[in-house]
Amino acid sequence: MTFLSQQSWAEAIGMYARRYSIAKVTGRRHEDWALDVLTLMRGDSPDVRGWQTVDFHEADLERQEDPYYPFVLLPGKTTETDEWKSRLHEIPRPSAERFLVTLSTQWLDVEKEHEFELRKAGLQAKAAVVLSRFPEGSRFYANTGPKSAQLDYYQKVRVCSPVSRHDWDMGLILVSESEVGMVWSFDPK
DSSP states (O other): OOOOOOOHHHHHHHHGSSSSEEEEEEEESSSSHHHHHHHSSSSOOOTTTSOEEEEETTTOHHHHOOOOTTTOOOOOOSSTTTHHHHEEEEEEEHHHHHHHHHHTTTTOOGSSSSSSHHHHOOOHHHHHHHHHHOOOOEEEEESSOGGGGOOTTTTTOOOOOOOOOSSSEEEEEOOOOSEEEEEEEEOOO
């Protein structure tokens, strides 16, 4: 059984600190959870519980000019969130756990991860801690294309719909009744 505490959370999201990533959670304030994701995209959004966050850009000068950096707020179809929300597709909880593991790997590709089989159980345990903050009934969204729900995230992901200034970024949005989380990793090439 997974035990969620401030310490177990810090240890779990620590797996993203070695990557060019953002991992944090905010309170759900809107019926349209996408509006809460905008809060997460901002560089000045602390964790709603005061727990550890990972934000590679936390102290970047680019954030002074654009608090959403490295994200790009795309022009919306009808609201400020419609365009980038259309790039997200719901995935089941087991896929979300695998995707959380993939997002922690150096190349965003489990197949390229050095000694993955030796580290797999530990990474899965950390992903389970992250997911435990989002109880049954929570929903998960990935930007890995229309077939996201069918992907095996332990195989190379070949499609993504970037929402950043980079050519390649992959991420997961986690949505419960009370919180909204984001784990997003970037490839700065």
